[in-house]
Amino acid sequence: MRIVRYSHDETIRYGIIDEKEVVELAGDPLFAGFDTTGKRIPVGEITLLAPSIPRSKIVCIGKNYRDHAAEMGGEAPTEPLLFLKPNTAVIGPNDAIVRPPQSERTDFEGELAVVIGRVAKNVPAESALDYVFGYTIGNDVTARDLQRSDGQWARAKGFDTFCPLGPAIETEFDLTGGARVVTRVNGEVRQDGPISDMVHSVPEIIAYASAAFTLLPGDVILTGTPAGIGAFDAGDVIEVEISGLGILRNPARNA
Ligand code: MG
Numbered sequence: 001m002r003i004v005r006y007s008h009d010e011t012i013r014y015g016i017i018d019e020k021e022v023v024e025l026a027g028d029p030l031f032a033g034f035d036t037t038g039k040r041i042p043v044g045e046i047t048l049l050a051p052s053i054p055r056s057k058i059v060c061i062g063k064n065y066r067d068h069a070a071e072m073g074g075e076a077p078t079e080p081l082l083f084l085k086p087n088t089a090v091i092g093p094n095d096a097i098v099r100p101p102q103s104e105r106t107d108f109e110g111e112l113a114v115v116i117g118r119v120a121k122n123v124p125a126e127s128a129l130d131y132v133f134g135y136t137i138g139n140d141v142t143a144r145d146l147q148r149s150d151g152q153w154a155r156a157k158g159f160d161t162f163c164p165l166g167p168a169i170e171t172e173f174d175l176t177g178g179a180r181v182v183t184r185v186n187g188e189v190r191q192d193g194p195i196s197d198m199v200h201s202v203p204e205i206i207a208y209a210s211a212a213f214t215l216l217p218g219d220v221i222l223t224g225t226p227a228g229i230g231a232f233d234a235g236d237v238i239e240v241e242i243s244g245l246g247i248l249r250n251p252a253r254n255a
Contacts, residue, residue, distance in 0.1 A: 001016055001034075001134075001172065002168040002171075003015070003016060003029055003169040003171065004016075004017045004167065005048075005049045005051050006049055007046065007047045012049065014027070014028055014029055015041070015046075016036075017043065019043070020043060021041060021042055022041045023036050023040055024037045024039040030115075030133060030218050031217065048167050048168075049166075050092035050166055051167070051168055052165065052169065052218050053087060054090070054218050054219045055216055055219070056087070056216050056218075057084050057219055058084065058089070058221075059082060059205075059209050059219065060083050060084065061081060061205055061221070062077075062083060063076050064081075064205075065193055065198060065224055067227035068224070068226055071229070079200075080204065083153050084154075085162065085163050085222075089141075089160060089161065089162040090163045090164075091164050091250070092164070093166040093249060095161070095250060096253045097161050097251070097252045098161045099253070099254050099255065100143065101255050102155075103145055103146050103156075104145055105144045105145045105231050106141065106231060106232060107229050108183055108190070108240075109140035109229050110138075110225055110242075111137075111139070111222045111225050111240075112135060112137070112138070112181060112195050112202075112222075113136045113137055113138035113165060113220050114132055114135055114206070114220065114221040115134050115169050115218070115219075116206075116216065116219040117131060117132060117133025118130070118131045119216060119217065120215040121214045121215070123207055125203040125207040126203070128202070128206035128207050129175075129202070129206075131210075131215065132206070133169065133217070134171040135169065136168065136169050137165070137166065137240050137245050137247075138163065138164065138220065138222045138240075139183075139238060139248060139250065140163070140222050141157075141161070142157055143155070143156040163222075164250045165220065166246075167246045167248060170244060175195065175202055177243075179194070179243045179245070180192055180193060180242065181225070181226050181241075182240070182241045182242070183240050183241075184238070185230070185232055185236050185237070185239075187239075190228045190229075190230055191226050191229065192226070193226025193227060193228070195223075198223060198224060205221060232252050233252065234254040235252065236252045237249060237250070238250050238251075238252060
């Protein structure tokens with residue numbers, strides 16, 4: 001099932017989408033289930049929005065692919081390296097990523113995103129996937145120069161618009177199905193890595209993070225980026241594609 005959040009006729013709703021139409025849901029599926037209103041809307045009439053606006057946090061994992069850790073000049077950490085993005089960084093498909101004037105180098109990082117569906121605290125890895133609502137695509141946009149100069153990552157990773165999410169939440173995504181994270185800038189492939197190359201798996205990440213802080217429904221986990229990260233400029237179009245999840249496309253502009 002593909003769940004989208006969208007605007008139509010000046011209202012924001014959730015729906016179940018296929019190639020042709022959206023079936024409108026009565027409420028937020030994370031909290032109210034999948035009851036439909038019966039209304040069907042052609043896909044061409046809706047505007048897609050970020051499929052989840054986390055109530056509390058976006059949990060991110062740094063250096064979770066060995067080839068990316070190597071390109072950053074180090075090794076992958078033996079335990080997941082956690083950091084947070086504020087929920088104010090979230091934008092949806094086709095929204096502009098705004099390059100802030102404080103940074104001279106703004107990078108894309110295509111990533112698999114996990115949407116949490118149940119309150120999770122001290123969850124063992126063996127049952128961690130029971131707490132997942134579904135999967136979408138994220139772009140962990142980073143002001144690379146500020147990441148280095150600030151000494152920690154809150155500002156460099158947390159600017160408004162630095163967390164594109166979408167286009168939909170797939171509830172039946174197969175983590176072992178050979179999916180790849182492919183990032184293109186203006187159509188040119190810059191990242192292409194299999195999610196099976198993750199150092200710490202999705203269940204391990206949920207177990208590790210939930211041992212530190214409670215994960216809430218709607219929270220999003222960005223699971224790390226493969227090699228090939230790089231800068232983009234105003235006017236560029238960044239696409240992150242994961243087979244089975246679609247394409248997250250965002251243009252970039254300067255503030
Ligand atoms: Mg990242």
